[in-house]
Amino acid sequence: MKNFFNRRSFLKDTVTAAGGVALLSSLPKKSIAGYKAEPRIRFSVININHSHIYGMIGAVTRGGGQLVSVYAKEPDLLANFTKQFPNAKVAKSEQEILEDNSIQLILSSGIPDERGPLGVRVMKHGKDYLVDKPGIITLDQLAECRKVQKDTKRIYSIMYSERFENKATVKAGELVKAGAIGKVVQTINIAPHRMSPKTRPEWFFDKKRFGGIITDIGSHQFDQFLYFTGSTKAEVVASQIGNINFPQYPKFEDFGDIMMRGNGGTGYIRVDWFTPDGLATWGDGRLTILGTDGFIEVRKNIDIATEHKGGNHLYLVTQKETKYIDCNQEILPFGQQLVDDVVNRTETAMTQDHCFLATELALKAQKNAQVINSFK
Known part of the structure; x- marks a missing residue:
């Protein structure tokens, strides 16, 4: 870890020096944060019903992917997409993209109940798949x-963006792997979201289409629980769900929480749609990782207790010190790792077993959850 940080300091200091430009131009682009890697694979997009697709494209492009084409049934969504990516060819059908043998990877943020079946078709056509959660x-x-x-x-990869696309969470992973807090005992994940019902499509309120609050939001948190505890097996101890505040949407759920236990540690998750309008972001997401020799707290999107602006805040408490780390300059490795995996047939971004296990736990927690409809 010391060598890693020394290298980053060297690069930063050298690039800002008089001779730094020459050095920077001589280094591989994919090794420098913020540079777009040279294209190594071609990818396309099928279905764009959630705006997460833009972050997914950004990650794959940074990793060395070249966007080729897009297919979507909705003209308004397609119009916004092509403004952002004018060089992407608009395909006439899903089949046109699936049968293009020059494409290695398909991305999708379609309506949740359509994502799994599309993934099956993608794999049967010999292509890899990156899909929005759930x-x-x-x-x-x-x-x-x-x-x-x-x-x-x-x-078959699922974009668990609360880990892959949050720099403080990536940093937490580095610290845990380096043994900064000893052996992990428990993770606590708090994931509030803002409702904003006027901005939501009709399918957003139908459980049969979005899968339920634990299936939807909670899939992020199960991914982090498995990752930080190192669990390869796990079970849901208890779960509950409810529609507490939105009776006008009877097929919706606005609250859920879960206790789980794995072969590497324990965990607790709370997900909800109660972020108030007075908060400067969509949700005060927090992750606490308890270890035998310390703990880490990640404040993902905002830190309301201090003057620290924006997101990507990390607090590290060990036997020797309490330390704040601004993680905004950290590198996000997922995109490059995924493209590496497509090219090399490896599992550096995420193992397939991990991907499916995080989903399985969320689905079981959702299915077996006790229902809370109101409080007296």
């Missing part, structure tokens, strides 16, 4: 995706 919304879909993935050996 990547799968029923246990039957999961079983089919697992079977086809095993048969085809294609990558």
Whole structure:
């Protein structure tokens, strides 16, 4: 870790020096944060019903992917997309993209209940798949995706962006792996979201389409629980869900929480749609990682207790010190790792077992949750 930080300091100091420009131009672009890597794969997009697709494209492009084409049924969504990516060819059908043998990877942020079946079709056409969360919304879909993935050996990856695209969470992973807080005992994940019902499409309020609050938001948190505890097996101890404040949307859920236990540690998750309008961001997401020799707290999007601006805040408490770390300059490795995996047929970004297990836990917690409808 010391060598890593020394190297970063050297690069920063050298680049700002008089001779730094020459050095920077001689280094591989993919090794410098903020530079777009040279294209190594071609990818396309099918279905763009959630704006997460833009972050997904950004990650893959940074990693060395070249966007080729897009297909979407909705003219308004397509118009906004092509403004952002005018060089992307607009395909006439999903099949046109699936049958293009020059494309290695498909991205999608379609309506959640359509994501798993699309992934099956993608893999059967010999392509890898990166899908927005929730990547799968029923246990039957999961079983089919697992079977086809095993048969085809294609990558079925879910964009758990609260880990992959949050720099403070990436930094927390580095610290945990370096042993900064000893052995991890528990993770606590708090994931509030802002409702903003006027901005939401009709499917957003239908559980059959979005899968339920734990299936949807909670998939992020199960991913982090498995990752930080190092668990390869886990079970849901208890879960509960409810629609506490939105009776006008009877098929919706606005609250859920879960206790779980894995072979590497324990965890607690709370997800909700109660972020008030007075907060300067969509949710005060927090992750606490308890270890035998210390703990880490990540404040992902905002730090309301201090004057620190924006997101990506990390607090590290060890036997020797309490330290604040601004993580805004950290590198996000997921995009490059995923492209590496597509090219090399490896599992550096995320193992397939981990991807599916995080989803399985969320689906089981959702299915078996006790229901809370109101409080007296």
